[in-house]
Amino acid sequence: MKKLLIIGGVAGGASAAARARRLNEEVEIIMFERGEYISFANCGLPYHIGGDIASRDALVLQTPQSFKARFNVDVRLFNEVVAIDKDAKTVTVKNLQSGEQYVESYDALVLSPGAAPVTPPIPGLQTPRTFSLRNLPDMDRIIASIKDNQPKHATVVGGGFIGLEMVEALRELGIAVTLLELSPQVMAPVDLEMANMVHQEIVDHGVDLRLNTGLAAVEQVEAGLQLSLNNGDSLNTELLISAIGVKPETKLAVDAGLAIGALGGIAVDDRMRTSDPAIYAVGDAIEEVDLITGEKALIPLAGPANRQGRIAANNIFGADEAYSKTQGTAICRVFSLAVASTGMNEKRLSRAGMAFEKIYVHPASHASYFPGAHPVSLKLLFNPVDGKILGAQAVGRDGIDKRIDVLAVAIRAGMTVFDLQQMELTYAPPFGSAKDVLNQAGFVAGNLINGEIRICHSDELEAPSADQVLLDVRNPGELAKLGTIGEAINIPVDQLRDRLDELPKDKEILIFCQVGLRGNVAYRMLANHGFRAKNLTGGFKTYQAVKAAF
Amino acid sequence: MKKLLIIGGVAGGASAAARARRLNEEVEIIMFERGEYISFANCGLPYHIGGDIASRDALVLQTPQSFKARFNVDVRLFNEVVAIDKDAKTVTVKNLQSGEQYVESYDALVLSPGAAPVTPPIPGLQTPRTFSLRNLPDMDRIIASIKDNQPKHATVVGGGFIGLEMVEALRELGIAVTLLELSPQVMAPVDLEMANMVHQEIVDHGVDLRLNTGLAAVEQVEAGLQLSLNNGDSLNTELLISAIGVKPETKLAVDAGLAIGALGGIAVDDRMRTSDPAIYAVGDAIEEVDLITGEKALIPLAGPANRQGRIAANNIFGADEAYSKTQGTAICRVFSLAVASTGMNEKRLSRAGMAFEKIYVHPASHASYFPGAHPVSLKLLFNPVDGKILGAQAVGRDGIDKRIDVLAVAIRAGMTVFDLQQMELTYAPPFGSAKDVLNQAGFVAGNLINGEIRICHSDELEAPSADQVLLDVRNPGELAKLGTIGEAINIPVDQLRDRLDELPKDKEILIFCQVGLRGNVAYRMLANHGFRAKNLTGGFKTYQAVKAAF
Ligand SMILES: Cc1cc2nc3c(=O)[nH]c(=O)nc-3n(C[C@H](O)[C@H](O)[C@H](O)COP(=O)(O)OP(=O)(O)OC[C@H]3O[C@@H](n4cnc5c(N)ncnc54)[C@H](O)[C@@H]3O)c2cc1C
Ligand SMILES: Cc1cc2nc3c(=O)[nH]c(=O)nc-3n(C[C@H](O)[C@H](O)[C@H](O)COP(=O)(O)OP(=O)(O)OC[C@H]3O[C@@H](n4cnc5c(N)ncnc54)[C@H](O)[C@@H]3O)c2cc1C
Numbered sequence A, B: 001m002k003k004l005l006i007i008g009g010v011a012g013g014a015s016a017a018a019r020a021r022r023l024n025e026e027v028e029i030i031m032f033e034r035g036e037y038i039s040f041a042n043c044g045l046p047y048h049i050g051g052d053i054a055s056r057d058a059l060v061l062q063t064p065q066s067f068k069a070r071f072n073v074d075v076r077l078f079n080e081v082v083a084i085d086k087d088a089k090t091v092t093v094k095n096l097q098s099g100e101q102y103v104e105s106y107d108a109l110v111l112s113p114g115a116a117p118v119t120p121p122i123p124g125l126q127t128p129r130t131f132s133l134r135n136l137p138d139m140d141r142i143i144a145s146i147k148d149n150q151p152k153h154a155t156v157v158g159g160g161f162i163g164l165e166m167v168e169a170l171r172e173l174g175i176a177v178t179l180l181e182l183s184p185q186v187m188a189p190v191d192l193e194m195a196n197m198v199h200q201e202i203v204d205h206g207v208d209l210r211l212n213t214g215l216a217a218v219e220q221v222e223a224g225l226q227l228s229l230n231n232g233d234s235l236n237t238e239l240l241i242s243a244i245g246v247k248p249e250t251k252l253a254v255d256a257g258l259a260i261g262a263l264g265g266i267a268v269d270d271r272m273r274t275s276d277p278a279i280y281a282v283g284d285a286i287e288e289v290d291l292i293t294g295e296k297a298l299i300p301l302a303g304p305a306n307r308q309g310r311i312a313a314n315n316i317f318g319a320d321e322a323y324s325k326t327q328g329t330a331i332c333r334v335f336s337l338a339v340a341s342t343g344m345n346e347k348r349l350s351r352a353g354m355a356f357e358k359i360y361v362h363p364a365s366h367a368s369y370f371p372g373a374h375p376v377s378l379k380l381l382f383n384p385v386d387g388k389i390l391g392a393q394a395v396g397r398d399g400i401d402k403r404i405d406v407l408a409v410a411i412r413a414g415m416t417v418f419d420l421q422q423m424e425l426t427y428a429p430p431f432g433s434a435k436d437v438l439n440q441a442g443f444v445a446g447n448l449i450n451g452e453i454r455i456c457h458s459d460e461l462e463a464p465s466a467d468q469v470l471l472d473v474r475n476p477g478e479l480a481k482l483g484t485i486g487e488a489i490n491i492p493v494d495q496l497r498d499r500l501d502e503l504p505k506d507k508e509i510l511i512f513c514q515v516g517l518r519g520n521v522a523y524r525m526l527a528n529h530g531f532r533a534k535n536l537t538g539g540f541k542t543y544q545a546v547k548a549a550f
């Protein structure tokens, strides 16, 4: 191994270069970056626009100079690799400043070219006020446009995490924002009812949220842009951010004849090796393998890119290290909420035809009697027979990252909901609860598997059969304030034992309370008294999230 | 099962009662509580004294009335069980208000009597200004004493979590505080160098911290109390809190002839059953089994008590459910720091003669370029051969609970440091890093096991042999500000490759930087250039924590 070339100088590329140098002092390492920067914090870009990150410099972690000094890597900015000859083991490089082309040979090559924003074929989309956001120059252009044009209104297309972060950033600047999302929900990794809590937060922050709505055409008008939407509406705006997703940068790989996967990413084995043994690929450009389904997946996130870069370097220098399969753990801050997920969601489980059950809990992020506690709304998906955890989603103001991180590791370990029951987590009032959110989720799911409880979901309560009655076990004050469902009988749980005779023995009783906890008490009481019943999992709170229409 | 009696109405007892009722409507349940309250938040008591929890009512989660209404449990306050006759299956109960005694029979009995504050045999300790803190009346007495006497100075004896929370509470009230701790450190679950970070925080908050110092005698004087310390010093104070630990409440069990373990707790099997098949015991009163050593342990914490109460009820009503072994996960807030741990610490590993390695990292709690990031100082203990994680400790301002929770689950799953490398945790700038603290800890530990790095600890740098030289690879500015170690040569890591000739090839080079990261780069560079070297794990930051003297 005399010469290692790396294409792309950010998350995966810079990580591979740094690790390669730590493994070997002798090898010549050249890192090609067609842009102006290496090692920058893509993930921080929206937060500099919004102002959370005050200093632009903070976004650039390394420069060619610092990288040379520390890692003796020859970093070539504005140098785009335009072709790979895998037989000759050379790349052709174009110096974008001089226009010159030259050839470099390699013993090993790492591709970390990232992903490019998807630009949909929308008439008129390319305007001086239309932007996508991938790198520092993109960010600078957006900031300049805001400065120059002082837009009062901006439109973001796409409710993925970059779109949402841009919505927040623009609102922080006091700009009115419309968010267009073609699908029924933002944040595709979570299911609709969980996304609905995010929709509420978005709307509460004055954003004009338009779901099921696509951008059809863009026209430049005097005051800015006129947008035609796919529902016939039109909209005037002064700044347009396109954030409908990214697609792997595979042109080089395709041209070089490297294998491409079904999802359009560069195909690699678990050693990060492409179809050519001297070429490795990492990061947003590749396809990974899903931990649970074993199917291919695109996971354009920074953690995987960084860790894959390290593994590629390890394997180039003689290790035989596998990248673990992916579970797609992700999180996004949306104003004061966090929304996060790991593993499978319900949509994917259904599509895959896998058996699953789901429960919801909303316990407090830490002891409820200690200030600053907020509900953690958690959806847990698990195998209905053995309780193996398949996926989880959480939304809330506090402690969301913690619960999803723990569940990510639990899924990785193949744990079941019964393991959740026994988890021994940190508890003091400022940090958790004697029974943590995850213990509670384990209890609820375990009860279901053990047949101790039968549950129902919101749809069943919406349209009860003639054989069913609804029972709301909350207090009248809560009903008055929050409303109830259909023609529910109201008997507060703490009076239920004395009022059992008000309930029909020949009907199935669909119980609900605010979050499910009192419903569980009521269910057990009724079941032990010989009633047929079900408890609404997640209670009225989940019901409202399911039924919310945005 | 007709009649279930429960002794103790708080964490373990109330949990057992509530769960028992959910499992069975018919059984008669009587819960005896000798105190005035059931279901209260012991853990919140210090925070009400300090003012964080404003409302006293918030501390009482259930009353006998609410418990009757919801769970049909006959709660008897001020009723102390004074004897158990296990052959007759009866208990003798004393009504503390009327003085009457009576007998109740049982089919099953659950003991959850908790633990009592240890009162050391110190002459004069019992004074009207001396308090321990276990329940609401204790708290009320402390608050009343503060109100009545307006102490300017208070003394807390014992640096466990209750002592530390009381120190913080008293400081929040503006009272000068002396903390006496007989051992060299507060927070016994962590090792000394980690505790030293807490010591610094305590001192920084104006507390007169006296380690290695015991209370020898107490004398009432006009202005309050005069304390004689075991080092000959004396001290005037106006309020004395004794918090030197708790011991299982076993008098009833002992008198009844139930088996008691070697550590003084009630002996139970993993079904929570005592030596008598009709009697179960849970909570602070019992001995558990350590997950890693298999030895007995006392874990007087609320999470275990709550979960054991549920399991005892399950088993009484026909389940066959084992309580998992314990790993002693714990956390405490100390002013703006959190200190937490799970699994084995170094002291216990050494005592047990178990092989282990340890590394330290100090990465940021979330992306360092995003505001509000603080270092997470993590100590990881693991098997030096297979990398199995044995224990972890963390100190910092943010994200401590999250990392220890994840590690608690990783230990539970039998994971290794290589699993940490691959953990796929939530990352967006406000919540984590592309390479999380735990990934970094995994890299560092994995490098050690793979022989990619050799490390050293602070002691070795303190007294290098003639065959060793110290190399500080930080920048001169850092040295000027923070100091260095001994006669270290200073070559910043980014100049090292060009200045290798300044280093002796015939000596072992002990490298250090601020946290270990640059030291790792320097180590690899030197090793690859044929030098013999070691890197100080945790860097100067850990060194300072090790060497700090309080
Ligand atoms: C606004 C934004 C916010 C994000 N937020 C998060 C987040 O919160 N959490 C998270 O996990 N992830 C986030 N990401 C995603 C994360 O940044 C990427 O997953 C990660 O950077 C991918 O690393 P990579 O090395 O594959 O590609 P990149 O980091 O994109 O680097 C690829 C580099 O290769 C260069 N390049 C491409 N082709 C060539 C060529 N032929 N020759 C030379 N150079 C070339 C490109 O110019 C680019 O600089 C965010 C991304 C963006 C844009
Ligand atoms: C100030 C303080 C702070 C704490 N902070 C934390 C924390 O942050 N995190 C954490 O995990 N844990 C904490 N704990 C510990 C936690 O409260 C206990 O582990 C837990 O309450 C133990 O539950 P238990 O049911 O075993 O005992 P307890 O909750 O103590 O309940 C036992 C009850 O039994 C009654 N009783 C005893 N004997 C008899 C009898 N013979 N007849 C009738 N009644 C009897 C007692 O009066 C008592 O009310 C704290 C404790 C205190 C005191």
Ligand SMILES: CC(C)(COP(=O)(O)OP(=O)(O)OC[C@H]1O[C@@H](n2cnc3c(N)ncnc32)[C@H](O)[C@@H]1OP(=O)(O)O)[C@@H](O)C(=O)NCCC(=O)NCCS
Residues within 6 Å of the ligand: A360, A361, A362, A434, A435, A440, A443, A444, A447, A515, A516, A517, A518, A519, A520, A537, A538, B009, B010, B011, B012, B014, B015, B018, B019, B022, B038, B039, B040, B041, B042, B043, B044, B061, B062, B302, B306, B310
């Ligand atoms: C208040 C107290 C009696 C509660 O007992 P509990 O009813 O068993 O516990 P919780 O209120 O946490 O509820 C847990 C139950 O609700 C269920 N539950 C929780 N959230 C639910 C939801 N969203 N949907 C359905 N069920 C839910 C759980 O499954 C569990 O029921 P199960 O045991 O039948 O499976 C007891 O915890 C107590 O006394 N606590 C205060 C004392 C204390 O712990 N002190 C020390 C710490 S400060």
Ligand SMILES: CC(C)(COP(=O)(O)OP(=O)(O)OC[C@H]1O[C@@H](n2cnc3c(N)ncnc32)[C@H](O)[C@@H]1OP(=O)(O)O)[C@@H](O)C(=O)NCCC(=O)NCCS
Residues within 6 Å of the ligand: A009, A010, A011, A012, A014, A015, A018, A019, A022, A038, A039, A040, A041, A042, A043, A044, A061, A062, A302, A306, A310, B360, B361, B362, B434, B435, B440, B443, B444, B447, B515, B516, B517, B518, B519, B520, B537, B538
């Ligand atoms: C900056 C960058 C080049 C760093 O690469 P790197 O040196 O491999 O990574 P880090 O600085 O995180 O350091 C990790 C190394 O330090 C070691 N390390 C970390 N803390 C340590 C400590 N306390 N003691 C010893 N070693 C330590 C790790 O073991 C690892 O070394 P190894 O790979 O040899 O095992 C690369 O991460 C990058 O370009 N990042 C910015 C781009 C990006 O990720 N963008 C998307 C997210 S916003």
